[in-house]
Amino acid sequence: MGHDVYICYDGNDEELCNALCIVFEDNGIKPWIKSKHNPTISKTEITNAIADSKAFVLIYSKNSRDKNFAVTETDIAFSRNVPIILVNTDNSKLARNLEFIMETQTEISPIADSKRQLEIIVEKTSKIISKP
Secondary structure, eight states, X not given: OOOSXXXXXXXXXXXXXXXXXXXXXXXXXXXXXXXXXXXXXXXHHHHHHHHTOSEEEEEESTTTTTOHHHHHHHHHHHHTTOOEEEEETTOOOOOHHHHHHHTTSEEEOOOSOHHHHHHHXXXXXXHHHTOO
16 A cells, blocks of 8 residues: 555645645655546546545535535445544535444544644544554
8 A cells, every 4th residue: 555544625625635745744644635646537546545545534615515526435435444534624514425424433623723733633643544
């Protein structure tokens, strides 16, 4: 496996995703995102990347709330027993089809201090994937 964590996000949240990737990499966590690996990647490659992850991070916002890819990719992680970390950036109400999945997963609510929020995400992810 070449990565530790799969990051699912909407293109409108790319700034946060890129910041999170930098913080992960600075802390020895290898992230995997579609845009860095191949923007025209196949569904099979996405499924394999999710299944090969030690954790799945969903950057959730009003941008991704009604997007099928967020639900589909999260469902793939859930069905493969990949631990899910929901980063709800703006307290968006969960889509109905994510409510059941997220009942037993980790949720990180938005906080005003974005640097502290990134630290919390790294702390939770490190614990899940067993990295210091």
